[in-house]
Amino acid sequence: MSRSQLIEQIKRKKTFLCIGLDPDVEKIPAFLRDHADPVLEFNKRIIDATKDLCVAYKPNSAFYESRGIKGLQSLISTYNYLPKDCLSIIDAKRGDIGNTSDQYAQAFFNEEASGMGFDAITVTPYMGNDSVTPYLKYEGKWVIILALTSSAGSKDFQYLPTEGGHLYEAVIQKANTWASADRLMYVVGATKREEFTNIRKFAPDNFLLVPGVGAQGGSLEDVCKYGMTKDCGLLVNSSRGIIYASNGEDFAEAARAEALKLQQQMQAELEKAEVI
Numbered sequence: 365m366s367r368s369q370l371i372e373q374i375k376r377k378k379t380f381l382c383i384g385l386d387p388d389v390e391k392i393p394a395f396l397r398d399h400a401d402p403v404l405e406f407n408k409r410i411i412d413a414t415k416d417l418c419v420a421y422k423p424n425s426a427f428y429e430s431r432g433i434k435g436l437q438s439l440i441s442t443y444n445y446l447p448k449d450c451l452s453i454i455d456a457k458r459g460d461i462g463n464t465s466d467q468y469a470q471a472f473f474n475e476e477a478s479g480m481g482f483d484a485i486t487v488t489p490y491m492g493n494d495s496v497t498p499y500l501k502y503e504g505k506w507v508i509i510l511a512l513t514s515s516a517g518s519k520d521f522q523y524l525p526t527e528g529g530h531l532y533e534a535v536i537q538k539a540n541t542w543a544s545a546d547r548l549m550y551v552v553g554a555t556k557r558e559e560f561t562n563i564r565k566f567a568p569d570n571f572l573l574v575p576g577v578g579a580q581g582g583s584l585e586d587v588c589k590y591g592m593t594k595d596c597g598l599l600v601n602s603s604r605g606i607i608y609a610s611n612g613e614d615f616a617e618a619a620r621a622e623a624l625k626l627q628q629q630m631q632a633e634l635e636k637a638e639v640i
């Protein structure tokens with residue numbers, strides 16, 4: 365999905381919600397356990413209940429890899445079930461030397477080879493240019509670089525002082541030389557609201573993938589106030605706050621209710637900023 369198509373979907377659906385598909389088998393409702401693939405069944409019902417309220421889905425590969433071959437099957441089947449009008453993001457947070465990154469890129473982008481052709485992947489920038497460019501060889505695919513994460517540990521490295529500021533700012537400035545805002549997004553945690561204005565100085569046009577609202581306590585209002593652009597420029601993710609809204613038979617309706625609350629807030633923010 366191109367940048368203009370993404371912006372079109374945001375305007376059409378009046379939302380910039382990304383739903384994180386992070387299914388922990390211990391937490392999914394017990395009544396689904398009789399299904400051949402309970403995780404897939406869980407994901408399908410969440411997707412069916414929410415697909416008009418979001419513009420992206422983000423399966424986090426850890427929740428699938430942890431279940432070995434069965435998890436990989438759930439991930440591939442989930443990928444195949446994702447609606448075509450939503451950006452598909454694989455949250456893999458990969459980063460390695462060039463020829464290894466080639467293999468990761470093939471795993472998540474080359475549908476013929478692996479069964480998965482996600483639109484976007486999260487990548488850690490620590491190993492630099494040659495660890496990121498293999499993903500950019502895939503025309504039309506997005507790379508989402510970790511810039512300032514929502515985690516408490518973000519202070520360990522990301523805030524280290526550099527000549528002109530902090531390490532996370534240097535990451536953005538350098539990565540901007542590798543690809544345009546049509547192909548590159550940055551992860552910025554919703555818990556870092558005081559940094560959004562600053563980040564917009566370095567990344568005025570890039571979409572930001574913003575996790576950390578809901579379970580991690582970030583504020584959607586603040587993220588919009590300091591991070592929204594004329595094209596919206598934000599994909600705000602919520603995983604646990606939506607998918608585990610209930611662990612009963614009503615889990616999909618409860619997920620929809622949570623997603624709807626966020627969509628309504630997002631619509632108000634889009635109207636306030638005159639994006640729609």
Ligand SMILES: O=C(O)c1cc(=O)[nH]c(=O)n1[C@@H]1O[C@H](COP(=O)(O)O)[C@@H](O)[C@H]1O
Binds near residue numbers: 578
């Ligand atoms: O890259 C991410 O998506 C990510 C970056 C970050 O800084 N913080 C963060 O929480 N995430 C992911 O975003 C999701 C957040 O989930 P919830 O806290 O349950 O909404 C998880 O899949 C995390 O791995």
